[in-house]
Every structure is written in C-alpha cells, then in structure tokens.
Amino acid sequence: MKFDTTVVRAAIHPDPTTGSIVPPLYQTATYVLDEVGKDKGFDYTRSTNPTRQMLEEHLAAMDGGKFGVCFASGMSAVDSCLKLLKAGDHVVCSDDVYGGVSRHYNTVLTRYGLSFTYVDSSNPALVKEAIRPETKMLWCETPTNPLLKVTDMAAMSKIAKEHNLLFGVDSTFATPVFLRPLEYGADIVLHSTTKYLSGHNQLIGGAVITNRQDIFDEMKYIQKTIGAVPSPFDCWLTLLGVKTLHLRMARHASNAQKVAEFLEAHPKVARVTYPGLASHPQHEVAAKQMDGFSGMISFELTGGIPAGKTVMNSVKLCALAESLGAVETMITHPATMTHVDVPAAERHARGLTDGLVRISVGIEDVEDIIADLSAALDKA
Numbered sequence: 001m002k003f004d005t006t007v008v009r010a011a012i013h014p015d016p017t018t019g020s021i022v023p024p025l026y027q028t029a030t031y032v033l034d035e036v037g038k039d040k041g042f043d044y045t046r047s048t049n050p051t052r053q054m055l056e057e058h059l060a061a062m063d064g065g066k067f068g069v070c071f072a073s074g075m076s077a078v079d080s081c082l083k084l085l086k087a088g089d090h091v092v093c094s095d096d097v098y099g100g101v102s103r104h105y106n107t108v109l110t111r112y113g114l115s116f117t118y119v120d121s122s123n124p125a126l127v128k129e130a131i132r133p134e135t136k137m138l139w140c141e142t143p144t145n146p147l148l149k150v151t152d153m154a155a156m157s158k159i160a161k162e163h164n165l166l167f168g169v170d171s172t173f174a175t176p177v178f179l180r181p182l183e184y185g186a187d188i189v190l191h192s193t194t195k196y197l198s199g200h201n202q203l204i205g206g207a208v209i210t211n212r213q214d215i216f217d218e219m220k221y222i223q224k225t226i227g228a229v230p231s232p233f234d235c236w237l238t239l240l241g242v243k244t245l246h247l248r249m250a251r252h253a254s255n256a257q258k259v260a261e262f263l264e265a266h267p268k269v270a271r272v273t274y275p276g277l278a279s280h281p282q283h284e285v286a287a288k289q290m291d292g293f294s295g296m297i298s299f300e301l302t303g304g305i306p307a308g309k310t311v312m313n314s315v316k317l318c319a320l321a322e323s324l325g326a327v328e329t330m331i332t333h334p335a336t337m338t339h340v341d342v343p344a345a346e347r348h349a350r351g352l353t354d355g356l357v358r359i360s361v362g363i364e365d366v367e368d369i370i371a372d373l374s375a376a377l378d379k380a
C-alpha cells in the first residue's frame with residue numbers, strides 16, 4: 001500500500017455488521033462477558049476499546065510501526081514514555097522542547113529521581129558529550145517547538161545504539177507525512193494528536209508508536225495501569241480527522257513556505273526560522289530526512305517585543321491562540337503562552353526571545369494569510 005492510501009485506509013475498516021463505512025464509535029466503559037473467564041477480547045475501556053484500538057493500529061501503520069498506544073494528551077504520552085525509566089536514570093533531551101515537556105521534566109519527574117540534561121540536539125557532538133554512565137534515554141523533538149531546530153535522525157540513532165540508550169522522538173511538528181523516525185532507528189515516536197493528526201482543533205490526545213514488542217508491552221501496561229486514556233469519542237474524531245492528513249500537510253507546507261518567504265523579505269522582520277528556507281541552519285538535514293518542511297514558522301521583528309505584540313494583536317484572520325497544527329492559521333507568543341513556565345533566563349539562553357512570534361500556518365488561501373500578516377506588520 002502506498003503512503004497516501006495508508007493514511008486513508010490502513011486500519012480504518014467498515015463495520016462488518018452494517019457495512020457503515022465510518023467505523024462505529026464504541027462509547028462504552030465495559031463489555032458483557034460470555035461466561036466467567038470468556039470475553040470477546042475487550043473487558044474494560046481503560047485497558048482496551050475497539051475504537052481506540054483501530055486508531056492505535058492506524059497511527060502505527062502511518063509511522064511504519066508495528067504498535068501504537070494512545071493517550072489522553074500529548075503530555076500523558078510523554079509522561080508514559082518517561083515511566084519506562086526508574087529513579088536514578090538520566091535523560092539527554094533537546095534543549096528547545098515544548099514548554100510543557102520541560103516543565104514536566106524539571107518540576108515533576110525530578111521529584112521521582114530522574115535527571116535531565118538539555119542540549120542543542122541539532123549538534124550531535126553536544127549530545128555525545130552530555131551522556132553519562134546513568135544516561136538511559138535520548139529524547140528529541142524535531143523540528144523543535146518553537147525554534148524549529150532539526151535533529152539528524154540517523155546521527156542520533158547511531159549515538160543511541162553506541163551507548164545502548166532508548167531513543168525517543170517527538171515528531172508532532174513533522175507528522176508521519178514528512179518524517180518517520182522509526183525508519184532511522186528510533187525506538188519510540190511520540191505525537192500530540194491534538195495537533196496535525198486530528199487536525200481541526202477539536203480534541204486533546206497523544207500517541208506513542210514503536211516497533212519493539214518489549215516497549216509496546218510496557219506502554220500498554222502503563223496505559224491501563226495509570227489510565228491516561230483518550231475517550232472513545234476523541235479516538236473516533238481523530239480517525240475521521242486523520243484520513244486527510246496527507247492533503248492537509250501538503251497545503252500546510254506549501255502555504256508555510258510562501259509565508260516564510262514573505263516574512264524573510266519584509267523590512268520589519270529581523271529573523272525568520274523555517275526549515276524550508278535555505279537560511280535555516282539545518283536546512284540540508286531537513287531536506288535529506290523529511291519529505292516536506294511542515295507548517296510551523298517562528299520570527300522576530302526589528303522592533304522587538306512591542307512590534308511583535310502589535311502584530312499578534314492586530315491580525316484578524318490568524319487566530320491568537322495557544323495550539324498548532326489545525327486547519328486555521330494560529331499565531332502564538334511563546335514567551336507568555338506555550339513556554340511561559342520556562343524560566344526567563346533559561347528561555348533566553350536557548351535563544352527563545354520575548355519578541356519571538358510563532359505561526360502555525362493553516363490551509364486557508366495563502367494570499368489571505370499573507371494579506372492579514374502584511375496589514376498587521378504595517379501597524380508594527
């Protein structure tokens with residue numbers, strides 16, 4: 001099956017009883033047994049649910065993986081991956097991760113004896129240097145949120161293998177349409193399905209994909225034991241949304257390329273970061289390992305923080321909102337929104353300035369998006 005067919009059809013089968021082409025929504029907590037000790041493969045929805053199982057199999061197929069495990073949010077998926085570790089273990093993590101991830105690592109997981117070193121994972125030498133005897137995991141986001149740094153998957157996978165480390169990749173920004181980290185040897189792929197995979201700003205969800213039976217067994221155990229599971233309805237909505245992922249991603253990426261080029265040429269814009277621009281520091285790595293550059297852009301204005309705020313407050317079509325990866329173009333101020341809990345000194349050390357503006361370019365007509373940004377920039 002070719003990739004585009006996989007996206008539409010892989011595990012989404014019509015209902016065998018009625019022929020309904022849209023699979024039924026099994027909105028149930030429990031299942032009636034045939035007799036003691038004999039169920040029909042389902043016993044309780046925290047453990048497993050037919051709608052969720054279909055989504056898990058479908059997402060796994062898109063990433064070229066054998067197994068998928070869905071969670072109630074991207075964050076609970078992240079948390080569940082870290083539960084593969086134990087007190088005393090150390091993680092080397094990309095320095096520019098979603099603010100909720102570093103908040104979770106630094107304020108919650110450190111209480112349980114895990115420790116973290118953040119490095120610019122676009123530089124494999126820095127990753128190697130950060131590895132200690134107690135390091136058990138490499139965790140990368142690529143492209144990162146919000147600075148869109150790109151990590152070389154093959155180089156990272158080699159380091160992980162040499163040091164016998166688990167290699168996890170948060171591929172939320174790339175989606176399986178543009179990057180399939182398992183092909184490069186990653187052990188775990190993570191998605192916030194809240195974003196592109198469901199695609200319509202309609203739910204919160206997360207997923208973990210793996211080829212490894214041992215990781216799958218452990219993740220299923222963690223899933224049913226902790227119970228951070230998505231509702232069947234959210235799984236069903238994700239199944240509906242995901243079928244158009246390849247079409248949406250193509251449009252997100254082509255719109256983003258044009259918006260990035262417009263911003264780069266604009267006299268009031270000081271710096272634009274988009275992996276599809278030749279000026280992006282890892283443009284070549286991105287072009288080599290990705291099938292497209294996705295829909296996320298960040299930029300700074302020559303007028304700094306006040307000018308950035310004016311743009312964000314002046315846009316009309318672009319929604320000033322905290323999320324990404326949906327059909328609507330959204331504009332975000334990482335310093336006060338998505339990354340507000342990253343201490344200012346740490347943010348600034350990473351290069352995440354208070355004037356940084358992030359855009360999740362939607363699938364509207366790109367001329368309307370550019371006209372909206374252009375009018376807002378005129379006011380800045």
Ligand SMILES: Cc1ncc(COP(=O)(O)O)c(C=O)c1O
Pocket residue numbers: 073074075076098100101141145170172173191192193194204205206323
């Ligand atoms: C890259 C990335 N990973 C994980 C998450 C967390 O996902 P969720 O909001 O679904 O919990 C986010 C949220 O923005 C994100 O951007």
